[in-house]
Amino acid sequence: MADRPVLTGTRRALGGFRPSGALAGVVPFFAYTTVFLLIPTIVVVVGAFVDGSGRPTLDNIAALGGSTSSFLPALQHSLVLSVVTAVTGAVIGAVLAYAVSTARPDGMLKRFVTALCGVLAQFGGVALAFAFMATFSLQGFLTVWLTNLGIDTGSSLWLYQWDKGLMLVYLYFQIPLMLIVFLPAVEGIKPQWREATETLGGTTWTYWRRVAGPILMPSFIGATLLLFTNAFSAYATAAALISQASPIVPLQIGGTFTSEVILGQENVGKAMAMAMVVVVALVMWLYAWLDKRASRWLVR
Amino acid sequence: MTATPSPAASARGTEVRLTDLTRVYAGSVRALDGFTLHMAPGEFVALLGPSGCGKTTALRLLAGLEDADGGTIEVGGKDVTSVPTNKRDMGMVFQAYSLFPHMTARQNVEFGLELRRQDKATRHQRAAEMLDLVGLSKQADRFAHQMSGGQQQRVALARALAIEPQVLLLDEPLSALDAKVRSQLRDEIRRIQLEVGTTTLFVTHDQEEALAVADRVGVMNAGRLEQLASPAELYKNPATPFVAEFVGLTNRLRCTVSGGVATVLGGSVPLLAGSAGDGPAVVLIRPEGVEISTAPAGSGSVAGASASVVSASFLGASGKIVARLDASAGGGGELVSVQVDNTDVTAYAPGDRVILSPRGDAALAVAVS
Amino acid sequence: MSTRHTERRKRAALRWGVIGLTLLFFFIPLYGMLEFTTRDLISGGRTGRVWTTLVDVGQVTDRYPALAEGFLASLALALFTVVVMLLLLVPTMTWVRLRLPGLTRTVEFICLLPLTVPAIVLVVGLTPIYAWVSYLLGEGTVWLGLAYVILVLPYAYRSLDAGLRAIDVKTLSEAARSLGASWLRVMWQIVLPNLRTAVLSASFLSVALVLGEFTIANLFSRKNLQVAMYELGKSDGQLSVAVGLASLVFAFVVLFAMSFVGRKEKS
Known part of the structure; x- marks a missing residue:
């Protein structure tokens, strides 16, 4: 049922396909995206499987798993970091989105929170790392303030560790991103659904468990997966915060740009990049699968 | 329960x-x-x-x-x-x-x-x-x-x-x-x-x-x-x-009330309880409470108010004629909707001269404010 | 009778509790930046010296040439990216709607693809492309904009798509065509004026994204605002943090203003 419009659309396109002037209108777009999006993607995928002189090889991939390689631990860190901040961020962000949605639709509060979240979610990068250093480093105001109160916060080195400080900073852009992507779904909830539940004899708990919960679940899962890829791909904040080591994959890939390349491993960066693409593609596939299963009832 | x-x-x-x-x-x-x-x-x-x-x-x-x-x-x-x-x-x-x-x-x-x-x-x-x-x-x-x-x-x-x-x-x-x-x-x-x-x-x-x-x-x-x-x-x-106006389409016409009767469109309309007392007033008459007929040629003296047709519409089960009252000393110029049988719609065309008169159904009159 | 009232009050309390706590979490680090930039490192206490330095154009150009250079480069990049993005997207999306509806899904797929290709991966793949760009066009920072167009594609696409949905392009252009307008005139005089809000919001979003971009510029060793700020952080902490805070505030003002622009057109 839901697929029908797609099918007819495709059929119409094929039926109406004539090498006419109409197609010339979209050539610039396809040319541009081919050069700057499709070819780079192909470069990564192909590059992962060739050596410095262009001969096919599996060495790049093998190098990732080698005992001297720090890639596997970094991948593990990246995955844990992304899962934890995606789930935590999604839960907190969803509650925030619900709270904001109950405010006046055109009110200042909502505009304010949405704009703020837009900035923190998409603009932050280096500035966010600075913000956390200014707050939590040894000289940071919160550290100083807590010390004055007699609370010892330790060495402040925690701020630069991937599973402590970095997680906290990531939450700082994951929660706002959740608000941005989840708010439309929450606002799509009709007040009639709650009232209908009540008149039919349901409690608030019934409403959340049987009506609002199931209706929001597909959007929630989708948003959580988006948060995962967002954290998994993030580079700027981590690069600005952690300068001593490369505990996560994006930093390792960045490292291949600046460090001396070991002979024969020119394309290891591409292999790492491809590993990232594979992870993201898996998540997207998972999303598509869940979406198809869980949302037969969605309007398409 | x-x-x-x-x-x-x-x-x-x-x-x-x-x-x-x-x-x-x-x-x-x-x-x-x-x-x-x-x-x-x-x-x-x-x-x-x-x-x-x-x-x-x-x-x-x-x-x-x-x-x-x-x-x-x-x-x-x-x-x-x-x-x-x-x-x-x-x-x-x-x-x-x-x-x-x-x-x-x-x-x-x-x-x-x-x-x-x-x-x-x-x-x-x-x-x-x-x-x-x-x-x-x-x-x-x-x-x-x-x-x-x-x-x-x-x-x-x-x-x-x-x-x-x-x-x-x-x-x-x-x-x-x-x-x-x-x-x-x-x-x-x-x-x-x-x-x-x-x-x-x-x-x-x-x-x-x-x-x-x-x-x-x-x-x-x-x-x-x-x-x-x-x-x-x-x-x-x-x-x-309020009820008279909200329920059903109603014409608002100027009239004179005296002794529980309103004089309007050259005829008289008995008034419902709660209507305005003696004096000038506005009477609320439904489209089906107005009678319409083609004005006779010449200057025959027919009871009613003369008007000219503005529009005639066929509404399926019934028809509607809108006519504008001729200007007179008492004012005039008001638009009046009249309900007619669907077969009678074609009898009237815009510009036709017509005579309007009340059917005599009881109506409500409101004092002019 | 009071059950509903207490329930509502409870809900309001919950709402304010949640919003208050998260806003607190959002504002503590921002306050940290403000506090840090107003410290007087020499005598202790507070000073606005860092901020007066930052707004003094002459002094910044003199003492922090890299920062001024990065700032100007970012402005040029923003302009370049927006222009290329609009030239690429507006005609294509309109054209697809009018003449090639079968391509809608393909174009949408391509435009949303950058959401799933991490910027860091794009950098890796773009390396050979940029070798050619440098060879053909030179080393200028502004050519980073060619890659930035790809980064802003999903956001710009969504804004423009919403705008195109809101007006019936097909009927509008058919009406114009039936009155004798050429395709060019349809685009310029009919479609574009009606898309004003969408174009504006796509441009604003693109500007915000470009001004915040770090990954690609840093790894290609080009100096934009974020890279300059990052490098300044190694020598002058206070000023770099001030730049960071100022850029966040600027982006906030842009987005906040945008929320009003969009509404006016709708009502």
């Missing part, structure tokens, strides 16, 4: 008493102001009024979706004023979009029964009955977005009736539908209501709808009930100018 009232009890219907209800919004707006309504068991009452008149508020108070600031609500002899919505046993149909989008039609109908812990077989059977009642047996497994607006409202009705509610509440259930579906569903709602015998409160801003289905119609204005009467009574003997 038993969870599952016996069919016999619900077939007889429940008595409803709303007494002196008051509801104040945002500190000062009185949405309801001393609203009193008594519904007999099994009765179908329509609340009619312009938007903001408080009709929806009255319905929501009865449903328990809002709290009254004063007054009492009695259902079946019990005071339910402070009983929460989910314990009131009210079946409600909303304006639109009230079906749960993630459930099929059948699951929607079964939802209320599930909350009443009825077993699966009973639920299935009852849902099938209800969907059959609204004529949607074949669409049982469809989701809301796979159904038309009219079908969605039928499912909503089935869902509301499935729980055998004490009272059926209809909150402008037809207003989002197009004209044809609307009148079909309207008649069907009445049929079903008569069949199940549930006391029903129907809120609408469409007078035709209200007059067509209800046993009694309450016309509301500014949070108060202006008149509560049978459709015919309401139409023929409006109690207030």
Whole structure:
């Protein structure tokens, strides 16, 4: 049922396909995206499987798993970091989105929170790392303030560790991103659904468990997966915060740009990049699968 | 309040008493102001009024979706004023979009029964009955977005009736539908209501709808009930100018009142109780209360006011002529709508000279302010 | 009678509790930046010296040439990216709607693809492309804009798509065509004026994204605002943090203003 419009659309396109002037209108777009999006993607995928002189090889991939390689631990860190901040961020962000949605639709509060979240979610990068250093480093105001109160916060080195400080900073852009992507779904909830539940004899708990919960679940899962890829791909904040080591994959890939390349491993960066693409593609596939299963009832 | 009232009890219907209800919004707006309504068991009452008149508020108070600031609500002899919505046993149909989008039609109908812990077989059977009642047996497994607006409202009705509610509440259930579906569903709602015998409160801003289905119609204005009467009574003997103007299309014509009779269009009209006293006034005459005839050639002295036709429209079952009164010493120039038989429409063309006169049905006159 | 009232009050309390706590979490680090930039490192206490330095154009150009250079480069990049993005997207999307509806899904897929290709991966793949760009066009920072167009594609696409949905391009252009307008005139005089809000919001979003971009510029060793700020952080902490805070505030003002622009057109 839901697929029908797609099918007819495709059929119409094929039926109406004539090498006419109409197609010339979209050539610039396809040319541009081919050069700057499709070819780079192909470069990564192909590059992962060739050596410095262009001969096919599996060495790049093998190098990732080698005992001297720090890639596997970094991948593990990246995955844990992304899962934890995606789930935590999604839960907190969803509650925030619900709270904001109950405010006046055109009110200042909502505009304010949405704009703020837009900035923190998409603009932050280096500035966010600075913000956390200014707050939590040894000289940071919160550290100083807590010390004055007699609370010892330790060495402040925690701020630069991937599973402590970095997680906290990531939450700082994951929660706002959740608000941005989840708010439309929450606002799509009709007040009639709650009232209908009540008149039919349901409690608030019934409403959340049987009506609002199931209706929001597909959007929630989708948003959580988006948060995962967002954290998994993030580079700027981590690069600005952690300068001593490369505990996560994006930093390792960045490292291949600046460090001396070991002979024969020119394309290891591409292999790492491809590993990232594979992870993201898996998540997207998972999303598509869940979406198809869980949302037969969605309007398409 | 038993969870599952016996069919016999619900077939007889429940008595409803709303007494002196008051509801104040945002500190000062009185949405309801001393609203009193008594519904007999099994009765179908329509609340009619312009938007903001408080009709929806009255319905929501009865449903328990809002709290009254004063007054009492009695259902079946019990005071339910402070009983929460989910314990009131009210079946409600909303304006639109009230079906749960993630459930099929059948699951929607079964939802209320599930909350009443009825077993699966009973639920299935009852849902099938209800969907059959609204004529949607074949669409049982469809989701809301796979159904038309009219079908969605039928499912909503089935869902509301499935729980055998004490009272059926209809909150402008037809207003989002197009004209044809609307009148079909309207008649069907009445049929079903008569069949199940549930006391029903129907809120609408469409007078035709209200007059067509209800046993009694309450016309509301500014949070108060202006008149509560049978459709015919309401139409023929409006109690207030507001009712006269809101119910049915009305011509407002200048007249002179003396001794309970208004002189207008060269004839006289008996006045209803509550009309203005002697002096200049405005009389409210319905299109079917005006007679029209072609003006005789020459200057024959026919009783009536001369006018010229502005438009003649064919409306299906009837026809409508709009004519402009000739300017005279008393003013004139007003537009008058006249209802005619559909076969007579072609007898009049724009520009034709006509004579208008009152048929003599009683009307309401208002003092000129 | 009071059950609903208390329930509502409880809900309001919950709402304010949640919003208050998260806003606190959002504002503590921002306050940290403000506090840090107003410290007087020499004598202790407070000073606005860092901020007066930052707004003094002459002094910044003199003492922090890299910062001024990065700032100007980012402005040029923003302009370049917006222009290329609009030239690429507006005609294509309109054209697809009008003449090639079968391509809608393909174009949408391509435009949303950058959401799933991490910027860091794009950098890796773009390396050979940029070798050619440098060879053909030179080393200028502004050519980063060619890659930035790809980054802003999903956001710009969504804004423009919403705008195109809101107006019936097909009927509008058919009406114009029936009155004798050429395709060029349809685009310029009919479609574009009606898309004003969408174009504006797509441009604003793109500007915000470009001004915040770090990954690509850093790894290609080009100096934009974020890279300059990052490098300044190694020598002058206070000023770099001030730049960071100022850029966040600027982006906030842009987005906040945008929420009003969008509404006016709708109502």
